[in-house]
Amino acid sequence: MSHDTTKKTKGLFWHQAVIALLLIYLFLPVMATLLLSLAKEWQSELVPHHYTLQWYVEIFTDVRFISAMGRSVLVSAITVIISLMIMVPAIFVIAVYLPKWEKLLQIAVLLPFAFPPVVTAIGLIKIYSSGPIAISGTIWILVGAYFILILPFSYQSIRNSLRTIHAKDLMEAAEILGAGKITAFVQVILPNILPGILISSLLSFSLIFGEFVYANLLVGGSFETIQIYLFNKMRTGGQTASAVVITYFILIFIISGFIIKLGRWKPKEYVASTIAKGGE
Amino acid sequence: MARTGSSKSKIMLMALVPLLIWVFAFEIIPVFQMVVMSFQNSDGLGFTLDQYYKGLTTSLYLEAMKNSIVISINSSVAAMIIALFVAYSITRFTTGIRDQLLMVSNMMTNFAGVPLAFAYMILMGNNGALLLLLERMGVEAAGSFDLYSQTGVTQLYIYYQTPLAILLVYPIFYGIRTEWKEAASLLGASTWKFWRYIGIPVLLPGLLGTFSLLIANALGAYATAYALTGISFNLLTIRIAALVSGDIFPNFQLGSALAVILAIIMIFSLVVNELMLRWSRRRGT
Known part of the structure; x- marks a missing residue:
């Protein structure tokens, strides 16, 4: 029985890894878009340095x-x-x-x-x-x-x-x-x-x-x-x-x-x- | 039923007439009109096969057909492989987590078309964030990745096909009972034998069905590639839309002929699926 449970948890680790990879894959484009929408500017840095809500203000007043x-x-x-x-x-x-x-x-x-x-x-x-x-x-x-x-x-x-x-x-x-x-x-x-x-x-x-x-x-x-x-x-x-x-x-x-x-x-x-x- | 008077059946017919009119006005008549146009010359007159001849001999359109088919098959295969792993993993979790994961997949099927093209431009376009990250990590290939090439467009197709594939594959996996596996192992079957003789034959019809739905889904897609590359990436749907919208001088007749060809390819893939389904059902169970 105990052998069975360890086998199960070990198996579960791989399944968790698969799901984690999937979530990263699916949400990465959304996250990148979110970062850009909050960035003051974002040209060739890895992540933006300054953040702002001005783009949201801009569209909601448009x-x-x-x-x-x-x-x-x-x-x-x-x-x-x-x-x-x-x-x-x-x-x-x-x-x-x-x-x-x-x-x-x-x-x-x-x-x-x-x-x-x-x-x-x-x-x-x-x-x-x-x-x-x-x-x-x-x-x-x-x-x-x-x-x-x-x-x-x-x-x-x-x-x-x-x-x-x-x-x-x-x-x-x-x-x-x-x-x-x-x-x-x-x-x-x-x-x-x-x-x-x-x-x-x-x-x-x-x-x-x-x-x-x-x-x-x-x-x-x-x-x-x-x-x-x-x-x-x-x-x-x-x-x-x-x-x-x-x-x-x-x-x-x-x-x-x-x-x-x-x-x-x-x-x-x-x-x-x-x-x-x-x-x- | 015997008590139903004639006035009652009139009311029942009244319930059906609006649907009938709507389906004719916005589905059957437009499709019929398109088929008629595909046999007309470019002035909209006569009966001719010229448009089909033009569509099937011009290299631009032949290439568009080839691209559409290749990108549909590639993206469907990739999405199927991802979905097989993911769906199997999902069945291992508790009901609560399972529902949440399916809900996420369902939500992400909405993230396609224009918003998706835009998000991928940020991620993997020129100066894309992910490419920068990979380059810094020393992945040389990231520098030469071109989002606007066939490889690039295929990435977007895989992305939007994946959640759909998961939603379609999961119920098929769910059909495999743990008890079957226990019974099989009690009878001395190895894991491999279980999948070879029980698992795969049970799954196959459903998986084939899912595959052909994915193919059809990709063949008919237009928004994602159009938002990413305009009319420069050569797909059949992009050629058709360009022929009937204002981008260049319109040619409805040629557009119709290409549309009929596209519909035939799609129906063909659905029919092949139906045949394979029957075949695997006969052999499988």
Whole structure:
């Protein structure tokens, strides 16, 4: 037994070393950016000698930066909300009442993997830059494209949530107890899939926040998102750009924190799994 | 179901129509439009294979295809190797630490594209901090490292593929139960024999699937290389984007043909994966 434990701790040392190397590898670029954003100047020294917050003051007093942030938040929020309003009822109806359609939905959801943004952008530019729906260069073409971009993630998480709570059994139970379909959906299904939906919304939000390809090809300068702003800043002011990157990183960090918190959170009346177990 | 009246099924269809319209408007019709354009001449008329001919005979575009494929394979192999070690190590920790490490990986998948290109410029660009450090430590090769070359761009691809590879490989490793190892060793199997006859056959389908997803992920990528080198680094996605954006005079038809070629390469890699998956499932379990 004691031999076993020493073997285990010895083994653990190597695993700790692997993880430590990974963390250094992943965080080194972030650390370098953080140093640059806090440095008064950093040319050819190993580490900067004087530190300052002036680059952060500069971006947070820059109207262009604030507006770019605002635009990114706006386009992410609009897309995520529309996506929820359309996807939740659609996936619910297919999962519970029209399982034959599921295959078709899965194909639509998988298409973005075969056609990356660079490819889809060509058709989008062509169709929406003239003609009856000339929305190229506006926020709406981005909302349209981003909806498709987050489709695989929203589908997967809403579908999984419905599966975990055994939506079909829950609906039957609610209807036996006298609830109408709509009431059952709103009062029984929705509260139970809320955590899963919130997690996917946050993931989608951060995905859109970091999106550059569509933003660059479909709207470019006429609707400057935070990624486009950063891209432009990179060429002119290195240190302000580093402050933008760190701000962006902190935002991802906060969103990730929310995702963990939500992942652990369960509604107080969370009884779906016990009902399902009883039924099986 | 029998109680469902026709008005109820109308409500159900109403729930599906918006999704249907959206998918058609922003996914199916644009892709269809692109395929149509790829068969038109440069004035957007007629039916011709000229664009494909141009795409498959011009050395600039052939080189772009080669670069895209090479960089995708190299970065995917490297990220897979890192992920194999890391994911196996992660399974050795307690649940709490495990969750945190997966969360870090998840967070780092967001650190790609423009911010990543910028961070690497600071680290390994001209006068980059890490290069300076390595040079002072006596690593001669650091002096000649060029971030804007193929080797350099590959580094960035490996970086952003690694957290994704970990997230995909970890659940596969998690499927290997410690009890299996104990049972195998009780029956007299060595560690090597365990991996040869049980471990690898169980892991293989999942690993192959992960590999082809990484390849597809790298093939379609654009932002990272574009932010780092502009249009000077020759990748298929960069050529396509340059043809349809204002950088040079646009040629949507040629861009479409290249895009169709890219999509075919990506679908090909996904199909090969599917075939290998079936094959290894038959042989493995």
